[in-house]
Amino acid sequence: MQFDLLHVGTLVALAHILGVVAACHAILNTRTSQGAIAWAVSLVAMPYLTLVPYLFLGRSKFAGYADARRVENELLRAHAHPPEWDRLASSAELPAHALGGRLVHSLTRLGGMPFLPGNSVRTLVNGTATFEAIFEAIENARHYVIVQFFIVRDDALGEMFKDALIARARQGVRVYFLYDSIGSFDLPHRYVAALRAGGVDMHPFATHRLFVNRLQLNFRNHRKIVSVDGERAFVGGHNVGVEYLGGKPPLSPWRDTHIEVRGPAVASIQFVFTEDWYWATQQLPHLDLPPMPPPDPASGRGMHCLVVPSGPADKQETCSLFFVEAINAARERVWITTPYLVPDEAVFSALRLAALRGVDVRILIPSRRDHVVVFEASKLYAYDSLRAGIRIFRYQPGFLHQKVVLIDSIAAAVGSANLDNRSFRLNFEIMVMTVDHGFAKEVEAMLLADFAQSREIDRNEYRQASALRRVLMHVARLFSPIL
Known part of the structure; x- marks a missing residue:
């Protein structure tokens, strides 16, 4: 009994020592004072419950990661941004409404992307409308399709999505597919292998390019983007899985919203994908943007849009x-x-x-x-x-x-x-x-x-x-x- 108690006491003491060490690490590396306090208090008071979660969630600062990603983004935006940005952004007028003008002025500087006229945007309410529109766009793709999701499931919807992409790739359409390595942690290898064998250029987004670190749950790519031929893009909250169609009780019916964007703002959405793709692959996707006609309000494409990407490598929050x-x-x-x-x-x-x-x-x-x-x-x-x-x-x-x-x-x-x-x-x-x-x-x-x-x-x-x-x-x- 004394031997067992000695071992238990040693383990408890070791847990508290490791908790103090981890708390010091959290104070030095957590990005906000509130987060540092939350981790430090929990690690010192309850190390048996929080040490393991800290390995997955708390180590949010990888050496050089934010700096490397920021430098790449700045280089891409300086030298590889869409040429339409320069022409259309310089000619775009701020909204006459005072609120719109102030908001646009600050957010263009914050997000680093231009405020562009000549767009049309429509809401896609819930999964059925969203994926019907996405599948229709993919089916009619002539040149390329880009796809980016946080979660991709190997279920009925995932199979339909896979088949649609492979069908276009076999017709000579370039298909680029980026998925988050942690959000899609349970995506089986056979799913990825089938897409690659079918001609789809598919890669995981990971914090490190060379390997997927299963202990790093921070710095995830939560974006959902689909774009076809530079003509229309889809952005919103849906991922690829039957739950987004309402097929997962007791959470169903699932309420979500996507939008379909047409016009110059598509180039901005695609450029966000390009930044992520370049980080993951060190290659630029070959995306030909169609010539953009001058804005014509009568055509229904007179909306002004601003794409605001954000991430842990930004200079500002x-x-x-x-x-x-x-x-x-x-x-x-x-x-x-x-x-x-x-x-x-x-x-x-x-x-x-x-x-x-x-x-x-x-x-x-x-x-x-x-x-x-x-x-x-x-x-x-x-x-x-x-x-x-x-x-x-x-x-x-x-x-x-x-x-x-x-x-x-x-x-x-x-x-x-x-x-x-x-x-x-x-x-x-x-x-x-x-x-x-x-x-x-x-x-x-x-x-x-x-x-x-x-x-x-x-x-x-x-x-x-x-x-x-x-x-x-x-x-x-x-x-x-x-x-």
């Missing part, structure tokens, strides 16, 4: 600042839909201040959970938001995964970024902002339909929750900087 600037610019309303409500202090402060100055601030979140800790933390942020006058709605029919921002009656953004720290600082994301009254009206109608199927929450829910439930929410929020 682009994603967080995107939300802060959009919220601060609002004078009438800010409507946001997000599956995860775990904002950082800057975004949370911007939301509260907007509500306090009389802006209609609404946030739509799920009523069903796919991640327990994130869901519990989101609940507490939701209840705290109510005190500042922010209205929180829970979508009832199924799981809500869409990422949409509507600002006043002029600007709307759709893309891949969630309202959480992983999107703000740890993942590569893309948002497409359209400054156009007509498109804002279309997004407004879509969100009003979602609000009609949602339930508005109030403070009574928190007051009536059990003591244990409230403790769980507060404990979960302690981990919000690293969720």
Whole structure:
């Protein structure tokens, strides 16, 4: 018995020593003070529970990674950007609406991409509409198809997607396929091998080019991009899997949104893919952009669009600042839909201040959970938001995964970024902002339909929750900087 106790005591002491060492590492390397505190406290107090997660989630700073990625991006944007950028960006006028002009001016400098006229954008609500449009575009591809997803499943939808790409590749269409190595960790080798054998140029996106580090869950590529022949592109929240078609109870029906973009902004979306492709392969994809006609409002392609890519190698915290600037610019309303409500202090402060100055601030979140800790933390942020006058709605029919921002009656953004720290600082994301009254009206109608199927929450829910439930929410929020 004494021998066993001695061994147990030694293991406990060793765990605490390793916890202190890991806490020191977290303090030195975590990007934010809140994240450093969260890791340090948990590693010192509960090393038996947090040491292993820290190996996967906490080592967010790889030596030289951010610098190397940043240098590559800067070189590409200086020397390999689409030529249309120079002509169209210089001729693009800022929106007459004061909000649009201020917002565009700051976000073009933040994201490093131009504000381009002459586009058309349409919403694709839910998976059926999204993949019908994507499959139709792929089927009619003449020159090339680019594909990028965070999650690719080897299921019924994945098989259809694979067959569609192979069919075009066999017809001489160039197909470039980039998938995240961790988001698609369970994608079998035979799936990738079949695509490569069929002529598809397919690669994983990994933090290191030479190997996939299964212990590194940060710096993931969360973008979802499909583009065909430089003529149209698809961006949004859907990945490739039957759950995105509503085939995964109890989360079904799945509520998500994609957009289809036509016009000069397609070149910006493709260039985001080019940066990721070059990082993964050290080669530039051969993408011929079609000549762009002058903007003609009568053709329905008079929308102004701005592509805002973000990632952990940015000089600024682009994603967080995107939300802060959009919220601060609002004078009438800010409507946001997000599956995860775990904002950082800057975004949370911007939301509260907007509500306090009389802006209609609404946030739509799920009523069903796919991640327990994130869901519990989101609940507490939701209840705290109510005190500042922010209205929180829970979508009832199924799981809500869409990422949409509507600002006043002029600007709307759709893309891949969630309202959480992983999107703000740890993942590569893309948002497409359209400054156009007509498109804002279309997004407004879509969100009003979602609000009609949602339930508005109030403070009574928190007051009536059990003591244990409230403790769980507060404990979960302690981990919000690293969720």
